[in-house]
Amino acid sequence: MATTRRFQPNDLLRFNAVNVDNLTETYNLGFYYTYLAQHPDIQVVVTSPADQVVAYMLAKVEGPVPNHHGHLSVVTVAPPHRRLGLAARLLASLESTCESPAVKATFVDLFVRSGNTVAIDMYRRFGYKVYRKIRGYYTGGDGGGDAFDMRKGLSWGKPVVEMEGGDVHAREVYLSL
Numbered sequence: 001m002a003t004t005r006r007f008q009p010n011d012l013l014r015f016n017a018v019n020v021d022n023l024t025e026t027y028n029l030g031f032y033y034t035y036l037a038q039h040p041d042i043q044v045v046v047t048s049p050a051d052q053v054v055a056y057m058l059a060k061v062e063g064p065v066p067n068h069h070g071h072l073s074v075v076t077v078a079p080p081h082r083r084l085g086l087a088a089r090l091l092a093s094l095e096s097t098c099e100s101p102a103v104k105a106t107f108v109d110l111f112v113r114s115g116n117t118v119a120i121d122m123y124r125r126f127g128y129k130v131y132r133k134i135r136g137y138y139t140g141g142d143g144g145g146d147a148f149d150m151r152k153g154l155s156w157g158k159p160v161v162e163m164e165g166g167d168v169h170a171r172e173v174y175l176s177l
C-alpha cells in the first residue's frame with residue numbers, strides 16, 4: 001500500500017531512483033527548497049511499504065486574479081510503480097487544493113515536452129487541453145525542445161479553449177513571467 005504525504009527536505013536525499021528518467025527534469029537544490037519553503041502544503045511524495053520514495057509532485061499557486069492559478073512543475077513516478085494510478089492521485093490532490101475556497105484558482109497549468117506523448121495523453125484524459133505551443137522552451141531531449149502549455153479550467157474560472165494561446169517562442173513567455 002503506497003502512502004501519500006508531504007514532501008520533506010530529507011526526501012531530496014533519497015529521490016534519485018525516481019529521477020533516473022530522461023523525461024524527468026532534475027534541478028539544483030535551491031529549486032526544490034524554494035517549493036518546500038514557499039508552498040509546503042502542496043508538495044507531495046508517495047512512498048512504498050518499504051518507505052522508498054516512488055513518486056512525487058512539485059507545484060505552486062501563482063498569479064493575480066483573474067489569472068490566479070495552480071502550476072504543476074513536476075510529476076514523476078519511478079518506472080516499477082507506473083500504471084498504478086499514482087500520477088492520477090497526485091494530480092487530483094493539486095486540483096482539489098486549487099478548487100478549494102481558500103485558494104480559488106481559476107485553472108491549473110503545466111508545461112510538457114511536445115514529444116512526451118504518454119504524459120500528454122494522460123493529461124488529456126484528465127481534462128487538460130493544449131492552450132499554446134511554446135517553441136524552444138526545453139534544451140535537447142525528446143520533442144526537439146518544444147513544449148505544450150496544457151491547462152484545465154476550474155470551477156472558479158472559464159473553460160480552456162484548445163490553442164487559444166497560439167504558437168509562441170519561449171522568449172515571449174519568459175518576458176511575460
Ligand SMILES: CC(C)(COP(=O)(O)OP(=O)(O)OC[C@H]1O[C@@H](n2cnc3c(N)ncnc32)[C@H](O)[C@@H]1OP(=O)(O)O)[C@@H](O)C(=O)NCCC(=O)NCCS
Pocket residue numbers: 021023024075076077078081082083084085086087088089110111112113116118119121122125
Ligand atoms: C507520465 C507519468 C507521470 C504517469 O504516471 P503513472 O503513475 O504511471 O500514471 P497513472 O497510473 O496515474 O495513469 C493515469 C492514466 O494515464 C494514462 N497512462 C499513463 N501511463 C501510460 C502509458 N505508459 N501508456 C498509456 N497510457 C498511460 C492511462 O490512461 C492511465 O490510466 P489507466 O492506467 O487507468 O489506463 C509517468 O509515466 C512518468 O513518471 N513519466 C516520466 C516523467 C514524466 O513524463 N512526467 C510528466 C512530465 S510533464
